[in-house]
Amino acid sequence: MVKFLTKQVHLPYVGPVGLWVLLFVLIPMGVAVYLSFVTSGPHSRIIHEFTLDNYRALFTSARLLILARSFQYAVVTNVVCLLVGYPLAYWIVRHGGRFKLLLLGGMIVPSWISQLLRLYALRRLAGDPGIINSVLLGLGVISSPVKMLFNPTAVVFGLIFVWLPFMMLPIYASLEGLDQSLLEASVDLGATPFKRFFTVTLPLTKGGVFAGTILCLIPAFGDWLSPLILGGDRVLMAGSLVRLYFISVGNFPLGAAVAVILTAAVLLMIYIFIKLGGEEAIERLV
Amino acid sequence: MENRQSIPCVELRNVVKRFPGVLAVDHVDLEIEQGKIFTLLGPSGCGKTTALRLVAGLETLDEGDILIDGKVMNDIPPYRRNCSTVFQSLALFPHMTVEGNIAYGLERRKTPNHEIRKGVGEMLELVGLEGMEKRRPSQLSGGQRQRVAVARSLVLKPRVLLLDEPLAALDRKLRKEMQVELKRIQGEVGITFLYVTHDQKEALAISDTIAVMRAGKLEQAGAPDEIYNTPRTKFIADFMGASNILSGKVIATGDGKLQLETDSGLKVIALHNEGTGNNEITGISVHPELIELLPSDAGLEGDNRFRGRVIEMIYQGDFIETKITLSQTGELLTAHFPSRLEMVTRLSPGEEVLVHWSPKSSNTLLA
Amino acid sequence: MKAGKIADIIQRLGVILVYVVLWMPIVILVILSFSSHAIGLRWQGFTLQWYVQVLNTPKAMEALKNSLFVSTVATVISTIGGTLAAYGLYKYKFRGRSALRMSVLLPITIPYVVTAATLLIFFTQVIRIPMGYITIIIAHITFSAPLAVFIVLGRMARVDWTLEEASADLGADKLTTWRKVIVPVLLPAIMISAALIFPWSFNDFTITYFVAGVGTMTLPIYIFSLMQYCRTPVVINAISSVFVVLPIIGLLLVTFLQRKETT
Helix, strand or coil, rough: CHHHHHHHCCCHHHHHHHHHHHHHHHHEEEEEEHHCCCECCHHHEEEECCHHHHHHHHEEEEEEEEHHHHHHHHHHHHHHHHHHHHHHHHHHHHCHHHHHHHHHHHHHHHHHHCCHHHHHHHHHHHCCHHHHHHHHHHHHHCCCCCCCCCCCHHHHHHHHHHHHHHHHHHHHHHHHHHHHHHHHHHHCCCCCCCCCCHHHHEEEECCHHHHHHHHHHHHHHHHCCCHHHHHCCCCHHHHHHHHHHHHHHHHHHHHHHHHHHHHHHHHHHHHHHHHHHHHHHHHHHC | CHHHHHHHCEEEEEEEEEECCCEEEEEEEECCCCCCCEEECCCCCCCCHHHHHHHCCCCCCCCCEEEECCCEEECCCHHHEEEEECCCCCCCCCCHHHHHHHHHHHHHHHCCCCHHHHHHHHHHHHCCCCCCCCCHHHHHHHHHHHHHHHHHHHHCCCCCCECCCCCCCHHHHHHHHHHHHHHHHHHHHHHHHEEEECCHHHHHHCCCCEEEECCCCEEEEECCHHHHCCCHHHHHHHHHHHHHEEEHHHHHHHHCCEEECCCCEEEEEEECCCCHHHHCCCCECCCHHHHHEEEEEEEEEEEEEEEEEEEEEEEEECCCEEEEEEEECCCCCEEEECCCHHHHHHCCCCCCEECCCCHHEEECCCC | CHHHHHHHHHHHHHHHHHHHHHHHHHHHHHHCCECCCCCCCCCCCCCCCCHHHCCCHHHHHHECCCCCCCHHHHHHHHHHHHHHHHHHHHHCCCCHHHHHHHHHHHHHHHCCCHHHHHHHHHHHHHCCCCCHHHHHHHHHHHHHHHHHHHHHHHHHCCCCCCCHHHHHHCCHHHHHHHHHHHHHHHHHHHHHHHHHHHHHHCCCHHHHHHHHCCCCCHHHHHHHHHHHHHCCCCHHHHHHHHHHHHHHHHHHHHHHHHHHHHH
């Protein structure tokens, strides 16, 4: 046994992290899965009996709608971030010049400011009372405050606002690392700028797009801060449900079931990404 | 002192090293004399680098023994062996100065500071890098980095210095300069060098002894002129540039000479070799530069005179590489004719020629 | 090339627009933090009173101290553990290697709420430790260590590892080699990890919220409580400017380190 252990040279290095992952990632997830199949009784006591009640409850129309809408919002967020982020990154790489570093920094810094503060700033801006309303009222453009918040659009805008840098930066990295000689070769072979983009640039930056999607779609899917701050009680997302059941209500099994569904959905998405050729994205991340 | 001189500095006894799927070192026996430059020569994958790493302790052997100064080193880790390695990539510590790099080994031995300074100073002088102490590796040229790597290892006064293709990354001119430098340094310091290279010319220039390896086995070891002029196997002959290899058997002897008949029917004359049985001989090899061009009116009487036709001529500066097919048997010979000869410059492809080499130039092969 | 010029201008405007929208809310907050008027846009005078008020609020200072403590501990442990793991993953082939690689990725590829919730379950149901700074630190490490692993792993591929052999060859044992060769060579990546992990941990709210108990107060939690229960949370403006300045400093630090790494 001792001989076996001394042969495991890698243990002192990967041991700590491996143990940590086991203890604080894998086991908790296993426990969560288990909990999703039991119920909680009075005083939040767990009744250790197998049941599908939690899942049944979640597949009622109301809650299912919330989950589906979460996915919808996340997808919209992702698409918009892509449509804004990709051209932006492209422009900076090709025309940024002296300002490249500044522009890049201008995208990185917001990603380091607390999500809480950024959303708060949005609320102060668009809320009632809020800055925009004060200005417009003051200028006499409107006679009564515009209600910009507490609807799905505001929530989605908040999601885009928060997660845009995370989509843009991997794409930027991917574009920056593009081998210019490949583009030159395609020009040499007679491709128009339009064709060049779709046949050379886009496929080669697939990795960046996938990485950006993973860093944008998945957090947006489980976000509960934007719905809370910009949506109030009117807009709920999957993450809001998790918070509700774990913190507010104290119904762990139900919350666990939501978590399991969320995780399954995300893992399925990742699986599809990989099948669609996101292998390189994973390689770049890993 | 006499005792030490007679023990080989490094010895490999029946050493075997296996990697998954390949036998890298296959029962190799060799002895390296004290104070000499011993070169392991061979193509990529022949096991020479593995053998070197086994001596350094960077790989563990599967069978056999490695001895340094007569002491078995098999289970001793690299940092406790009395040898030092100059790596192919040089492996200079990028975050330390030249001084820091050279002093590294001495610091590990807890040498007092003033001695370290002295040692570093001596080394810088030896390799010709005085004044460069405070520079970083990134600020040095290829040749300079080379010297730092050598100095770093030599300052520890190892019993043997191991060099793994140290000049591989340098350009041709720099390489030649460094070869001379290394030989000079070795002469001054007197430490045994175990050198690994795939470049025959480099091995010939620098070595006291060359050992040719192939597929994990040691094929032949000897002085440079031995390996060059009298390679024992077809592989070595070809590797050293004696590209004219004629397989055949001895059919007659006499007069201190041997007559071989090649598989194609050519009759070639070589000198009789004491110590090798005639039935062990499998052919001969001839170096291209030993083939002479005769005037076309000279006759065919005499040893090793053949008619042929020029197929190709490639100008190489001091010689012209000429490919000739022999009229009698169609064999292809490669000759290096000196370009200063008028006779040679007047040649062109398609012409008939008469070539000759002396029996002394026929090297008998045993495998 | 009139058309080209117009297209160019439109593109530039587009880029500017994105940045304005992205930065405007924060910039306004920062500007307002210097305004003596509590709410609204009326500028009644430049003042630092909000900053002074924050400094004089014990709760805020307490929260700041706690955040610094938690983030520092989390950063140090994550970076060390992550570096070791990256080394092990890169240099050794062992059973379970790809499994480990995949599972290390897990905390950051599934929604944060899920990981936070599973940790909450684990802490309360399984190992029953009181929710507090320990649990926050554990949660933060769980999320940051993967980042450190992959940043250092990326650097490992670009290092000439014969340096390690050279060090051993010259007489250094493993520990000394780590001290004198491996860590200095990996330092830029280690520092970048730390520079990314610290602000993330300092700013984190969504995860800390789940695993903080009653009474544990980090700065983001403090801000959130102000937001929820305070009618006019003016001090938030002041706090937020700090939060804006810190990342900028962090970024400058990272660019400086990146320059060092490329030499």
